[in-house]
Amino acid sequence: MHMQATPSAPILLYRSKVSGHSHRVELFLSLLGLPFEMMDVDLRGGANRSDAYLALNPFGQVPVIDDNGTVVYDSNAILVYLARTYGGERWMPSDVASQVALQQWFSIAAGPVLNGPGAARMVSLFRAPLDHERAKGIAHKLFAVLEQGFSKAAYAIGDEASLADIAAYSYIAHAPEGGVDLAPYPALCAWLARIEALPGFVPMQRAAPAT
Numbered sequence: 001m002h003m004q005a006t007p008s009a010p011i012l013l014y015r016s017k018v019s020g021h022s023h024r025v026e027l028f029l030s031l032l033g034l035p036f037e038m039m040d041v042d043l044r045g046g047a048n049r050s051d052a053y054l055a056l057n058p059f060g061q062v063p064v065i066d067d068n069g070t071v072v073y074d075s076n077a078i079l080v081y082l083a084r085t086y087g088g089e090r091w092m093p094s095d096v097a098s099q100v101a102l103q104q105w106f107s108i109a110a111g112p113v114l115n116g117p118g119a120a121r122m123v124s125l126f127r128a129p130l131d132h133e134r135a136k137g138i139a140h141k142l143f144a145v146l147e148q149g150f151s152k153a154a155y156a157i158g159d160e161a162s163l164a165d166i167a168a169y170s171y172i173a174h175a176p177e178g179g180v181d182l183a184p185y186p187a188l189c190a191w192l193a194r195i196e197a198l199p200g201f202v203p204m205q206r207a208a209p210a211t
C-alpha cells in the first residue's frame with residue numbers, strides 16, 4: 001500500500017484570491033490533505049514586483065509554493081511537484097499514454113483555457129485590455145470540443161480525476177464571470193460537478209465584475 005509522504009511543516013502557497021492559477025494549486029493541496037498556509041500577494045499594490053518576491057519567481061507571478069525550502073513556481077509545475085512528492089501514482093499515472101495525455105491537458109490549460117475563459121474573466125473582473133469577443137470565441141470553441149470528450153468519458157484521463165482535471169477546472173468553472181454561459185455544455189457541467197464532489201474540494205471565491 002502507498003504511504004503518503006507529508007511535509008515537515010506547512011507548505012506556503014503565495015497566491016491571489018481571484019487567481020485561477022492559484023486556485024488550482026490550493027485545490028490540489030486540499031485534495032491531497034496536505035498542511036498549507038496561504039500568503040496573499042497584493043498584485044494590485046505591486047508586491048509581486050519586490051526583490052523578495054522576484055527571488056521566488058522571476059516572472060513576478062502567483063502561484064508559488066515554498067515547501068520547507070523547495071520553491072516552485074508555475075501552477076502546472078507545482079501540481080507535478082506535489083503529485084510526485086506526496087501523491088503517489090494516483091494523480092499522475094506513469095504509463096506513456098497517460099503522460100502524453102497529461103501534457104496535452106497542461107497545454108490546453110495554459111492555452112485555450114487561459115486565452116478563452118481566463119481572458120474573458122480578466123476583462124469582466126479587472127478591465128484587462130484584452131479582446132473580450134475573441135476570448136469568448138476561444139472559450140466556446142474549446143467548450144464544444146470538451147463537451148464531446150466529456151460526453152464519452154467522466155474525467156480528462158482514465159476513470160479517475162488526475163492532474164489534468166485539476167489544471168483545467170478553475171477557469172472553466174468560473175467562465176460565467178467572464179460572460180461565457182456554460183448552459184449549452186451539459187457534459188462539461190457534469191464534469192465540473194464531479195470535480196466539486198471530490199473529497200477535500202475547495203471552491204474559488206466568486207468574483208463580481210468591475211464597475
Ligand SMILES: N[C@@H](CCC(=O)N[C@@H](CS)C(=O)NCC(=O)O)C(=O)O
Binds near residue numbers: 022060062063073074
Ligand atoms: N504560467 C503561470 C501563469 C500565472 C499567472 O498568470 N499569474 C497571474 C495571476 S492569475 C499573475 O500573477 N499576474 C501578475 C503579473 O503577471 O504581474 C502559472 O501557471 O502559474
